[in-house]
Structure formats: structure tokens, C-alpha cells
Amino acid sequence: MKMITKAVLLTSVLALAACSNKSDFEGDDFVDLNAGPSTGIDDSAGNSFEGTGGVNDPTSVAFFQQSVGDRVLFEVDQSTLNGQGRLILDGQTRWLTQNSDYTAIIEGHADEQGTREYNVALGERRANAVRDYLVSKGIASSRLRVVSFGKERPIEICSQEGCYAKNRRAVTVLAAGLSG
Amino acid sequence: MTLRICIAVLAMCALPFASLAQSGPLRIEITEGVVEPMPFAAPNFVAESSAANDFAERLARVVVSDLAGTGLFREVPRTAYISQLTSFDAPVQYADWKAINAQALVTGAVNVSGSNLSVKFRVYDVFSGAELGSGLQFAGTTQGWRRMAHKVADQVYARITGEDPYFDSRVVYVSEQGPKDKRRKRLAIMDYDGANVQYLTGSEHLVLAPRFSPTGDRVLYTSYETGFPRIYVLDVGNVQRRVLESQEGSMSFAPRFSPDGRTVVYSLARGGNTDIYRMDIASGSSSRLTSAPSIETAPSYSPDGSRIVFESDRSGSQQIYIMGANGGEPKRISFGKGRYGTPVWSPRGDLIAFTKQSKGRFHIGVMRTDGSEERLLTASFLDEGPTWSPNGRVIMFTRETQGATGSASLYSVDISGRNLKRIPTEGGASDPSWSPLQR
Numbered sequence: 096m097k098m099i100t101k102a103v104l105l106t107s108v109l110a111l112a113a114c115s116n117k118s119d120f121e122g123d124d125f126v127d128l129n130a131g132p133s134t135g136i137d138d139s140a141g142n143s144f145e146g147t148g149g150v151n152d153p154t155s156v157a158f159f160q161q162s163v164g165d166r167v168l169f170e171v172d173q174s175t176l177n178g179q180g181r182l183i184l185d186g187q188t189r190w191l192t193q194n195s196d197y198t199a200i201i202e203g204h205a206d207e208q209g210t211r212e213y214n215v216a217l218g219e220r221r222a223n224a225v226r227d228y229l230v231s232k233g234i235a236s237s238r239l240r241v242v243s244f245g246k247e248r249p250i251e252i253c254s255q256e257g258c259y260a261k262n263r264r265a266v267t268v269l270a271a272g273l274s275g
Numbered sequence: 276m277t278l279r280i281c282i283a284v285l286a287m288c289a290l291p292f293a294s295l296a297q298s299g300p301l302r303i304e305i306t307e308g309v310v311e312p313m314p315f316a317a318p319n320f321v322a323e324s325s326a327a328n329d330f331a332e333r334l335a336r337v338v339v340s341d342l343a344g345t346g347l348f349r350e351v352p353r354t355a356y357i358s359q360l361t362s363f364d365a366p367v368q369y370a371d372w373k374a375i376n377a378q379a380l381v382t383g384a385v386n387v388s389g390s391n392l393s394v395k396f397r398v399y400d401v402f403s404g405a406e407l408g409s410g411l412q413f414a415g416t417t418q419g420w421r422r423m424a425h426k427v428a429d430q431v432y433a434r435i436t437g438e439d440p441y442f443d444s445r446v447v448y449v450s451e452q453g454p455k456d457k458r459r460k461r462l463a464i465m466d467y468d469g470a471n472v473q474y475l476t477g478s479e480h481l482v483l484a485p486r487f488s489p490t491g492d493r494v495l496y497t498s499y500e501t502g503f504p505r506i507y508v509l510d511v512g513n514v515q516r517r518v519l520e521s522q523e524g525s526m527s528f529a530p531r532f533s534p535d536g537r538t539v540v541y542s543l544a545r546g547g548n549t550d551i552y553r554m555d556i557a558s559g560s561s562s563r564l565t566s567a568p569s570i571e572t573a574p575s576y577s578p579d580g581s582r583i584v585f586e587s588d589r590s591g592s593q594q595i596y597i598m599g600a601n602g603g604e605p606k607r608i609s610f611g612k613g614r615y616g617t618p619v620w621s622p623r624g625d626l627i628a629f630t631k632q633s634k635g636r637f638h639i640g641v642m643r644t645d646g647s648e649e650r651l652l653t654a655s656f657l658d659e660g661p662t663w664s665p666n667g668r669v670i671m672f673t674r675e676t677q678g679a680t681g682s683a684s685l686y687s688v689d690i691s692g693r694n695l696k697r698i699p700t701e702g703g704a705s706d707p708s709w710s711p712l713q714r
Contacts, residue, residue: 207675
């Protein structure tokens with residue numbers, strides 16, 4: 096099992112390294128993660144699935160991330176959605192309604208100012224605030240799962256409010272496939 | 276991995292003052308707060324076989340490091356020695372040790388035969404000219420030589436302080452690598468002083484907060500192996516792990532063993548609410564101990580298993596509460612300004628260690644179990660997650676530095692607030708859990 100994981104990772108690394116020189120690698124095992132128009136999307140937020148379309152394709156994951164907005168931010172120690180957050184989630188609702196093949200994992204996160212386990216619990220509150228809002232707008236709860244990473248996965252690394260504000264987030268991470 | 280250590284009282288040779296030793300004046304009263312460490316000498320142990328030469332110095336160095344590392348003892352430099360130790364049984368020249376102001380003298384001898392190693396030692400009260408306690412011998416393997424050094428140091432520490440020892444113990448923790456936004460974590464275990472590191476998991480999945488079982492044979496921890504936080508129990512001996520039962524659509528984390536090692540108390544989060552549960556580890560049957568809409572987490576049993584201390588934000592901010600082991604109405608014990616979390620009951624039962632956040636700073640502190648006599652032991656940008664030494668005298672915790680290049684290290688501090696020091700680790704380290712004293 097571990098060997099398989101490694102092999103897949105290795106293949107991915109090779110694929111990335113080989114962008115300019117794909118033909119060398121297009122064997123049977125080759126999975127091109129960069130297929131489709133180049134988007135230049137920074138998926139550091141952890142979206143694990145790249146859609147087939149670019150940011151201009153309204154059915155693409157890139158469009159969801161960039162144009163709809165895949166995340167909402169929270170105040171210190173709060174899990175209440177603000178006006179801006181609800182606007183983004185209204186957009187997510189529309190997108191999820193139109194793209195019913197997608198499921199989503201909502202990841203809750205906290206900034207580093209807090210103890211580890213409390214922050215896991217706080218991130219779970221934030222993720223559920225998003226989930227509850229989406230469900231209240233008609234998204235089937237079976238399409239949504241939540242997870243909290245507490246303060247373990249910051250996207251900004253400075254120790255100032257400017258960074259903390261971006262880390263206190265809930266990110267809707269899309270996945271293709273049947274809801275389960 | 277298992278190392279058997281036999282303890283045997285050495286036949287007492289002609290040592291006329293041995294029986295006086297227990298009432299001698301050589302004594303450190305830790306509770307009074309030691310300001311001036313006690314000077315002691317520990318010459319290289321005597322090698323009683325040629326194969327023992329390698330170990331004679333190394334053993335003495337570890338004994339010295341253990342004792343001096345407490346902050347309660349100070350080694351008299353060897354360059355000051357007048358007497359040299361050539362034979363374990365030769366009479367001690369007390370005047371020579373007095374002259375260099377060594378109040379305690381530790382002598383030892385090592386014998387190696389094949390992979391077997393034995394160490395014997397004596398402790399002398401130099402100023403009253405008497406042995407303190409009687410000689411002891413430990414037998415083990417050459418591979419386990421550090422443990423035997425810790426065993427010797429434990430005896431010396433216990434005889435002079437009257438406290439239970441803690442050097443022959445281990446720490447399980449999270450080893451960290453990489454920058455803050457790409458940090459990789461894996462479980463590791465080491466001796467309490469940072470030696471003998473062994474990695475228990477890979478770093479492909481996020482792991483959090485390992486906790487030793489009361490006998491040190493198992494570790495509970497949280498892993499994101501499935502993509503969601505779940506609790507695992509790992510056998511330290513064979514490094515086999517298994518996931519504990521969990522409820523679909525929930526996250527479980529913050530586990531700790533009960534004092535009998537049969538039950539785990541932990542947090543379960545579902546639907547935006549985190550409460551405390553307990554589970555019988557063998558059967559997987561669980562029951563809910565709190566049911567409030569607030570966050571209840573970081574549970575820790577009292578040493579007798581009758582009560583559980585935990586944190587809750589039911590009052591609007593994190594505070595510490597105590598409830599019975601079966602749940603029921605909890606009693607709040609923290610009332611100072613700031614937020615209190617990660618409470619851990621001391622092995623002696625008398626104190627609760629905690630993390631406090633106040634005015635943008637983090638502290639490790641202790642309070643009595645009724646919340647009185649709060650004392651803050653540390654202050655920094657981010658200190659958290661205390662764990663107790665087996666004797667309840669020392670606390671180890673995580674300290675994380677600030678900014679984009681911030682990283683985590685393990686520190687320890689005496690419960691007097693003295694002797695703050697970093698534990699050497701390869702790379703970053705967090706979430707320590709201190710084992711019981713090894714048998």
C-alpha cells in the first residue's frame with residue numbers, strides 16, 4: 096500500500112517536472128494532472144481536484160475557487176458568518192446547485208493564537224457554520240462533509256493580524272463524484 | 276526493546292557508618308525552593324574489565340548530566356579533584372573531597388561481559404563522612420547503558436532529595452519538519468533528556484498530541500490518516516497501531532488514558548459542537564460525559580480516576596472545570612484574568628498544570644485542584660501543552676517561536692519556576708507526553 100502511494104506521488108512529481116516535455120512520460124501509467132488549459136491556479140488552499148476547465152469556464156473548479164470564492168473568513172475566536180461570508184456562500188450555493196456532480200469537504204481552520212485542541216474544536220465550529228448555511232439554502236447535507244485542521248494548516252505564516260485574518264477560514268474544497 | 280534491570284543490594288563491605296546514612300544532613304528540600312545548587316563530584320566510574328573502559332566515563336557523564344540538569348546540583352569540575360578513584364571498594368578520602376567543597380560524592384564501577392553490563396554505585400555524604408544509603412547494582416545490556424546511568428542518577432536524586440525520581444523515563448512527542456505552511460509531523464519517542472530518538476510513524480499524515488498509557492506501553496494519538504481526525508492506539512513495543520471506534524460524521528481528538536489504562540477520555544466534535552466522551556478501549560463502547568453547546572475538550576483524569584479536569588468555553592472563554600469521572604455538573608476552578616486551557620492533573624494529585632493566554636502572551640502555570648495558589652512558570656509568544664514528570668516536580672511543554680520562520684521546541688521547567696531549559700531534539704518538536712518511571 097505504501098509502495099503504491101509512493102509510486103503515485105513519484106508519477107505526479109515527474110508529471111509536474113515534465114510540463115515542458117510531456118511526451119517523454121506519456122506511458123500507460125501517465126496521469127496528466129495539468130491537462131486542459133493552463134490556469135496558473137495556486138491551489139495552496141488544498142483543493143485536491145483540478146477541474147477540466149479554466150477560470151473562464153463557469154463549471155470549473157478554478158472558477159469556483161477564483162470567481163465564486165471558496166472561502167469565508169472569521170473574527171478572532173468566532174464562528175459567526177458575516178455579510179461578506181454569506182454573500183460568498185450564496186454564490187457557492189448557486190454553483191453547487193448548478194454543478195450537482197460535485198460534493199465538498201468544508202475545512203475549518205484557526206489562526207495560531209490558541210491551544211491546539213481548542214483550535215481543532217473551533218475550526219469544526221467554523222466549518223459547520225458554513226455547512227449549516229449551505230444546507231439552509233438547499234444543498235443536500237449528504238453532499239457536504241466537514242473537517243477541522245485547527246491551527247495546523249495556515250496559509251499565511253506571519254505572526255500578525257494580517258496573516259491571522261486569512262488563516263481564520265473555512266474553505267469549501269470540491270471533489271467530484273457521487274455523494275455518499 | 277524491553278530491557279530488564281535487576282536491582283540487588285551489594286553486600287556491604289566494612290563500611291562502619293553506613294547505618295547512619297539515612298539521617299545524615301545531606302539533604303535538599305526541594306519544596307523550599309533551591310537557590311544554590313548542591314556541589315557534588317562524580318569521578319569516572321571504575322572499569323572492572325577491559326571491555327568496560329568504554330562505558331566507565333560515559334556512564335558517569337550521564338549521571339552528572341541528569342543530576343546537574345535538575346538545577347538542584349552542581350558538578351565540581353574534575354580539574355579540582357585531589358583524590359582519584361581507582362578502586363570501588365577503597366576507603367573514601369573524605370578530606371580530599373571536603374577540600375574541594377564536594378558535598379556529595381558518587382562513585383561507581385562497571386563490568387562488561389559480552390553484551391551484559393552491570394553497574395554498581397555508592398553515594399557519600401562528604402561532610403558527615405558517611406555513605407548515604409547502601410550500594411546498589413544494576414544489571415542489563417551494553418545497549419541499555421544509558422538507562423542504567425539514569426537508574427543510578429535516580430537513586431542519587433531520590434536519596435538526597437527524598438523525592439521520587441524521574442530520569443529513567445521517556446517522552447513521546449510530535450517531531451516537526453518544514454516551514455509553517457508545509458509542516459510535516461510524525462510521532463517520535465526519546466529518553467527524557469532527548470537521547471535515543473525513535474520515530475513511531477511516518478510524516479505522510481498529520482498527527483497530534485500523543486499521550487502515554489499509565490504503564491508506558493501504549494500511546495494514544497490523533498491522526499488524519501483517513502482525512503479526518505481519529506484516535507489511534509499504538510503499542511510502543513511493536514509499533515503496531517489500531518484506530519479506535521468512531522462515529523460516522525464526527526471527529527475525535529484530545530485522548531487520554533484513565534489511570535487503569537482501560538478507558539480513554541476524549542473529545543468528539545459533531546455538528547459544530549465538541550463534547551467529552553469516554554470509551555472502553557477493549558470493547559469500543561462509549562458514553563457521553565458532557566452535553567453543552569460549548570466546546571469541551573482537553574480532558575485529564577485525576578490520578579485516582581475519580582475525577583476529570585477539562586476546559587470549556589461555556590462561560591464565553593476557555594476556563595478549567597472539574598467533574599466526576601461519570602460526568603455530572605462540573606465546577607469551574609480557574610477565575611484569573613485570561614483564558615485557561617490544556618489542564619493536566621499532576622501525578623501526585625495536588626496540582627493542575629495548564630496553559631494560560633493573557634494579554635497576547637502564553638504561559639505554563641500550575642494551580643491547586645480548587646483553583647487556588649495559581650502560579651505562572653513561563654511566559655513567551657506561545658507556550659502550551661504541559662506534561663508532568665513522573666514525580667510531579669518538572670513540567671515539559673511546547674514553545675513555539677514567532678513569525679514566518681517560527682518553529683516549535685520542547686522545554687522543561689521546575690514547578691518552582693526555575694531551571695527553564697530546552698530539550699535537545701533533531702528538528703522541531705511539540706506536544707510532549709512524559710512516560711511513567713520505567714520498571
